[in-house]
Amino acid sequence: MAIYTPEYQPNGNEVAVIETNKGAIRVQLAGKDAPIHVGNFVELAQKGFYNGLKFHRHEPGFVIQGGCPNTREMTAEQVASGGGYPPPGTGNPGYSIKGEWTVNPNNEHKNGTLAMARSQAPDSAGSQFYFCLGPQPFLDGNYTVFGDPIDQESIDVIHSLRKGDEILSIAIENGN
Secondary structure, three states: OOOOOOOOOOOOEEEEEEEEOOOOEEEOOOOOOOOHHHHHHHHHOOOOOOOOOOOOEOOOOOOEEEHHHHHHHOOOOHHOOOOOOOOOOOOOOEEEEEOOOOOOOOOOOOOOOOEEEEOOOOOOOOOOOOEEOOOHHHHHEEEEEEEEEEOOOHHHHHHHOOOOEEEEEEEEEEEO
């Protein structure tokens, strides 16, 4: 798959407002630390790519994951059961981006941290992201962190999410 370099150049002040059916999550994006990941996420959000997608993976005490386009036409029940074809969790935007965990000085998986999911290939992230449900330091050297929730309300919403919950929209505040 082709490696994509986003055109969007982060200014370091971007805040993603992720509206879900459980409430809003406000995330300070790490544009200075992970500019490729933030640029990619901002571009996808501004295109409406994430609107209507469902969270397809919930591992209690570990992560809640979303951003797979295969979930768009599935019901919450289908996603929660893992049904449908192609299966939830296997989709991407048609490209991948370069990993940045080795160059991000603040690549720490804390409670609520936003990071990009990928396959076993280092430069295979695309659109799928996850929020940490507690500290996950063993992920620090393998996955790129690109944001942190800015308040306790956001962390509470993150912890309330389950498989099948929906991303209604993602707006970017303070963008270019």
